[in-house]
Amino acid sequence: MMDGTMAEGTSAGPQKGGPRKKRDNAPRGVRKHPSGVWAIRYSCGIGCVHKERIGPIKGDAVHAYHARRRRAHEELGWCLSVERSRQQERLRAEQERQARRLTFRAYAEEYVTWAELHHRGVATERSRISVMVTVFGGAKLDTIAPADVERFLDGLLAERSHATVNRYRTTLHAMFNRAIRHGLLSANQAKGPASSRRPRAGRSISHPRRRPLSTTNVVPTRPQQGGRRSTPAGATFGYSSP
Numbered sequence: 636m637m638d639g640t641m642a643e644g645t646s647a648g649p650q651k652g653g654p655r656k657k658r659d660n661a662p663r664g665v666r667k668h669p670s671g672v673w674a675i676r677y678s679c680g681i682g683c684v685h686k687e688r689i690g691p692i693k694g695d696a697v698h699a700y701h702a703r704r705r706r707a708h709e710e711l712g713w714c715l716s717v718e719r720s721r722q723q724e725r726l727r728a729e730q731e732r733q734a735r736r737l738t739f740r741a742y743a744e745e746y747v748t749w750a751e752l753h754h755r756g757v758a759t760e761r762s763r764i765s766v767m768v769t770v771f772g773g774a775k776l777d778t779i780a781p782a783d784v785e786r787f788l789d790g791l792l793a794e795r796s797h798a799t800v801n802r803y804r805t806t807l808h809a810m811f812n813r814a815i816r817h818g819l820l821s822a823n824q825a826k827g828p829a830s831s832r833r834p835r836a837g838r839s840i841s842h843p844r845r846r847p848l849s850t851t852n853v854v855p856t857r858p859q860q861g862g863r864r865s866t867p868a869g870a871t872f873g874y875s876s877p
Contacts, residue, residue: 661693664700675700680713687715737819739771739779746810763806766791776814781824 661667668674673696674688685703689696706713737745743764750757770787771779784807791800807825814820 662697662700664704665693665696675703677703678707679703679715680707680711683714683716685715735819737776739774739776740768742776742810742814742819743768743772746813749813760806763803764810766803767807776819777821779824781826784825 661673664677665673665675668688670688672688672691673693674686675696676684676686677700678684687699687703689699703715747757747761747764750760754760767787771783774783784804788800788804791803795803804825808823811820811823811825815823
């Protein structure tokens with residue numbers, strides 16, 4: 636009986652449900668990776684278990700572990716894998732946007748090819764665009780600002796009339812509108828200044844009209860006879876007997 640009691644109360648090794656002893660002298664969640672660097676293990680805000688290699692310095696691993704645990708506690712639903720996936724999607728979208736960006740010269744060639752199929756008088760339009768290419772040729776299409784457009788048009792006034800410069804603005808405006816439809820621009824940078832409506836020359840300022848007199852309250856009068864005063868029609872006068 637004594638031997639059986641001793642066998643039930645003692646165990647040569649650690650019990651299966653007890654805490655496991657760490658192999659290295661490091662706090663919880665931090666361990667030495669077989670590659671020789673320090674790594675961390677933690678649970679994110681949605682319960683996923685993450686393992687990360689930090690580096691050769693143990694203090695950096697401890698700091699990273701507590702930072703991850705603090706963020707998982709403060710931001711419910713935070714997950715490092717989801718965050719990295721979103722970052723990769725944003726990076727991919729940015730790379731695709733950069734790949735779609737065109738210089739003004741490249742877009743002008745594409746626009747002229749399109750205009751030859753859809754516009755009349757494309758020869759005149761081509762000559763205007765060639766002048767624009769000499770100024771905006773190497774610039775990215777989405778980096779041209781309204782101030783750049785205004786400087787370009789003001790420079791044309793030295794040799795061209797205002798009507799001709801307005802035609803250049805119209806062509807540039809049409810080019811930017813097409814770029815917006817194709818997703819190359821978000822706004823048209825060739826919009827002209829808001830025109831102020833002025834009164835025409837020789838036109839007097841109009842005064843407010845007077846309201847016509849109402850005829851509903853006018854009392855009709857009898858025609859004058861013999862120089863006597865007229866009395867309102869239907870008026871009665873009372874006299875007292877002497």
